[in-house]
Amino acid sequence: MISITINGVTHELDVAPEMPLLWAIRDVVGLTGTKFGCGVAECGCCTVHLDGNAVRSCSTSCAQAHGKNVTTIDAAAHYGEHKTIVQKLQQAWIAEQVPQCGYCQSGQIMQAAALLAKTPRPSDEQIRTVMAGNICRCGAYQRIQAAIKRAAGMTA
């Protein structure tokens, strides 16, 4: 059995150890806020926090998550060490009207939270570099950048 604590709840999962964490979260536990986009860590849709660090859950095995704390977008504003940052990001995302289709935004916010946790006042270049792993086909990059700066209290 694999034991993973997701958003504060510990789940004993009868899954193959090599199953990507993404599918345990989505299909086994039933939390669908974390999205599937590529399966090969190329798009960032599936970003979650594993013991506070942003990881691509599509390319992180359940075995790697065994015994660890996972936070997903579904409850990231309420659980986990970055919950205050996530709250600020969500408010900023609404204020800047960032999402269009919205499908990538769970991953964008989880990635941005990890960025701000490490770098509370990131430069434009730092934002561009760190967020480059998260594809948005709606092209909301400019608003994502504005929202991250707003959440960081850097709004011009």
Added chain:
Amino acid sequence: MATMLKREGFLKLTGALGAGLTLGFTLDRKAEAAAPAAVFVPNAYLRIAPENTVTIFCSKSEMGQGIAMGLSTVIAEELDYPVERARIEFAVAAPEYVDPVNHTQGTGGSYSTDHLFDYLRKLGATARAMLVAAAAEKWGVAPSSIVTKGDGFVYHPPSGRSASYGEIALLAAAQPVPERVTLKSPDRFTQIGKRLARYDIPAKVDGRAVYGMDVRLPGMLYASVQRPPVFGGRVVRYDAGKTLSVKGVKRVVAISSGVAVLADNSWSAAQGRYALAVTYDDGPLAQLSSKEIYAQAEALLKKPGIPARNEGNIEAALAGGRTYEAVYRGPYLAHAAMEPMNATAWIHDGICEVWAPTQGQTAALKVAASVTGLPESRIKVYTTFLGGGFGRKSEPDAVREAVEIAKATGLPVKVVWTREDDIQHDFYRSTSTNAISAALDSSGKIVGLKHRVVSASIFRRLGRLPADGLDNGSVNGAANVFYDIPNIFVDFVDHEPGIPVGFLRAPGANWNTFVTESFIDELAHAAARDPYLFRRAHLQKQPRALAVLDAAAHKAGWDRPLPTGIHRGIAMCVWDGSFCAIVAEIAVNGKMPDVRRLVIASDTGLVVNPDTVEAQLQSAAIYGLTAALRGKITIERGRVTQNNFYDYAMVRHNEAPKIETVLIASRERPTGVGELATPPVAPAVANAWFAATGKRLRSLPFSDAALT
């Protein structure tokens, strides 16, 4: 009473929809059927309940373009009700939701607001008139003495009485439907034209929004389908021995598109599928390659096509002036929406229910009816949020798969495509080979323009090609060139290599605009004119296009010198009645442009929500930029060679240019915006590239040209 009957029929549908995406939907539906609430349903788009809830049903698919908010704003404006207090739901597939202009339920072509603006205003105004009549009856006063103030109440100022819409909803339901209603004068709009926050955004920042990919039903299995890799191929036989021993795999069934593996989770289904041993008949396209496809097109260039536009005398014009000619070549493109294709189906109790992120409700309905043999009235298609669409999700292929598997197994089933499936089994933007020529007179004006488009026809694939064989979509961006040119000839040569083609953001125009706007730039340089002023000189009869061009040039500071190392280009287009011009500023980064800034001006007629229009211009521009810089699908041995985002690359955050927008204030009827800024991006960047390097790019993407 007719209205009562219609209301009851409608309630059943909305009951199924309202709870259709939750685990307890069966129970909820039964509860609603057992105790049908009495509500005011003036039409299929509105429901006003006594507990003072207003529900607006959106007949169009929300794939990011903000249409659910926009259309709800339009109906709420005339209802005189604050849209932020309305509940917005997606309509089921049903006859009452077909588009009043094209008579199908689906979303595309940027026409939703264009087609529905007046229609929904009338529906909103009619409902308001019935609420006013109800208040007048209730208080025994003249309807003309009743007013609304945009807050969801009716007022009788002389007596100081008021009532919420909910309080008088049932009385309103008993009022006769007025034959005529007065619409608000646009200067009295309080919601249309405002930067209202989108209702769907809070649910899109905390994971609550339900996309097709997120639908879960009790006892549902997940399916992954192994399809023949070669277009036109088929499965001859398969051995599922290894598949059935994969943990989580439950069933394997053959369907029309391939072999479906069902498991208790998506990943196990895919692992089981990869363990299949499948023998294919690759069919007649087994040796087809992109090289061969371009060679076919090259030969077809010499063939006369079907005329799409013929004004003046093109041959005389070309014989009389300084002539220029060029051939442009464009690649296949895949859509690559962030949410891969998927659909969920369940056939039970004599009905078939489908949950899908679809742009084509009518198409989904027809496919489900055809597979199940059930009448359309027994098919329920519920539209979820779409994680991007771009035209791809107008195709019902994933719905067909889900319904076929549901039929074969009797189980609720969700088909989940991998990213590789999504890229390799798309309906692609066609390749295009374009021969374009023109003549300039001694004053530097274009006297003749001839343009031949060789590409595949989407409408032929759909069985909707007109008798004359002209696919108007294929020549969009070529035939509707809007410059003042006395002699114009455009024709279309239908090229069918066998690769499935489909609608992709600004179909036709997303390629042909690259050709026309690059070639206009070539002519400007040939005439030794500034590319902006050269366009201006040919737009004197097109005030809206001219204003948009001027707005972009002005905002970009076209008349001011650029910083060292920065170069600029300009291009424009018309799409669904709207106009767009883009100025691109680039730096040269080795063999690739580094796009630093895009200035986009648009005239989309009356703007319902400026913030949404700006978002769509930004979005469409980035979409076009990806195509310009990297977009290319290649065919080898009858199959697509690209796999995933590592070899079908997207513009990412670190490459995204600064985008500035200018919206022209307009009282014209509202026209399309979702696709508008895609076509001019590539030529604006390529024209900037020419300004920087003197090299004219006549094929895309840039990444290909950089290899040579």
